[in-house]
Amino acid sequence: MTNWIDFYDFKHSVIYVNARHRDVHYRTIAQDIRTYVPSPAARVLDYGCGEATSADVVAEAAAALVLVEAAPNVRAALGARYAAHPKIAVINADEAATLPPASFDLIVMHSVAQYLSAAELERLLAMFRRLVKPGGLLILGDVVPPHWAAPAAALALLRFGVANGFFWAAVGGLLRIFVSDYLRLKKTVGLSHYSEAAALEKLTAAGFAAERAPRNIGHNPWRMTFLARPV
Numbered sequence: 001m002t003n004w005i006d007f008y009d010f011k012h013s014v015i016y017v018n019a020r021h022r023d024v025h026y027r028t029i030a031q032d033i034r035t036y037v038p039s040p041a042a043r044v045l046d047y048g049c050g051e052a053t054s055a056d057v058v059a060e061a062a063a064a065l066v067l068v069e070a071a072p073n074v075r076a077a078l079g080a081r082y083a084a085h086p087k088i089a090v091i092n093a094d095e096a097a098t099l100p101p102a103s104f105d106l107i108v109m110h111s112v113a114q115y116l117s118a119a120e121l122e123r124l125l126a127m128f129r130r131l132v133k134p135g136g137l138l139i140l141g142d143v144v145p146p147h148w149a150a151p152a153a154a155l156a157l158l159r160f161g162v163a164n165g166f167f168w169a170a171v172g173g174l175l176r177i178f179v180s181d182y183l184r185l186k187k188t189v190g191l192s193h194y195s196e197a198a199a200l201e202k203l204t205a206a207g208f209a210a211e212r213a214p215r216n217i218g219h220n221p222w223r224m225t226f227l228a229r230p231v
């Protein structure tokens with residue numbers, strides 16, 4: 001395993017401590033994203049959607065939802081899960097890059113920026129700037145700040161476990177992460193962290209007017225969500 005896409009392409013990613021955690025995680029994100037869908041006519045793009053087991057919650061509030069996932073096994077599972085869904089399409093990163101300009105009212109990239117180099121993030125922001133409609137919205141979610149990220153992530157997971165009935169599985173999951181490829185990849189490939197100012201600067205440079213949302217999407221209140229509109 002040499003990169004983060006391989007890490008997430010695992011059949012049972014160690015990131016989710018059990019099936020309940022995975023499902024509550026994706027339901028929480030989907031419910032949060034849904035609040036940003038501007039109208040039932042909206043076209044939505046979720047880039048780096050992961051297993052997206054509650055994508056139908058977002059699709060219900062929109063006209064179309066395009067899921068983009070780079071990890072091939074995860075993408076195949078998404079394709080099977082949503083094959084019969086009339087509003088959901090599943091595509092790969094190359095296909096996303098060839099979509100026509102101004103295709104989406106809402107673009108979401110949640111909990112992906114930390115796995116991208118600065119150059120990769122810039123390339124994706126330029127693509128989102130091209131794909132978002134005038135007056136549309138880009139949500140850059142779960143951006144990891146430079147300090148105390150690991151303890152904050154552990155604490156957020158334990159609290160999420162308490163609230164959703166998987167506390168002991170969360171404790172076990174944290175121990176498992178210590179012996180997984182996560183820490184090795186963190187050392188060799190690295191994770192990208194951004195202060196609020198640095199994230200806003202990236203979005204501004206990519207042609208967006210951006211602000212930090214009052215709260216992060218998902219379960220970790222120490223990470224940041226940014227709302228960016230094309231200028």
Ligand SMILES: C[S@@+](CC[C@H](N)C(=O)[O-])C[C@H]1O[C@@H](n2cnc3c(N)ncnc32)[C@H](O)[C@@H]1O
Nearest residue numbers: 004005008048049050070071110111112115116
């Ligand atoms: C933590 S998961 C996020 C999944 C989902 N958006 C969520 O919030 O739960 C990270 C995602 O980033 C994707 N990813 C990692 N490196 C990437 C890269 N270089 N290009 C595109 N996607 C990448 C993985 O395939 C994975 O789906």
